Amino acid sequence: MKKATIQLETLACPSCAMKIEGAAKSLSGVDKDSVKVLFNASKVKLDFDDSQTSMKDVEKAITILGYEVIKSQVK
Secondary structure, eight states, X not given: OEEEEEEESOOOSHHHHHHHHHHHHTSTTBOGGGOEEETTTTEEEEEEOTTXXXXXXXXXXXXXXXXXXXXXXXX
């Protein structure tokens, strides 16, 4: 499992965070229990199996919702 932190544009409301969380959890390979959207910091933290999904897939799921990914970091 890899750990990712994704910096987003400023989130406008808590429902934005819920949409992003749902999109991330729907991806194959993402540990559903690890997904945390930090509303005040405009960050998403999650663990994922890179043999099932990629960081680009996670970023795409977020951008499809209309949110801009500023920076991603994977460890």
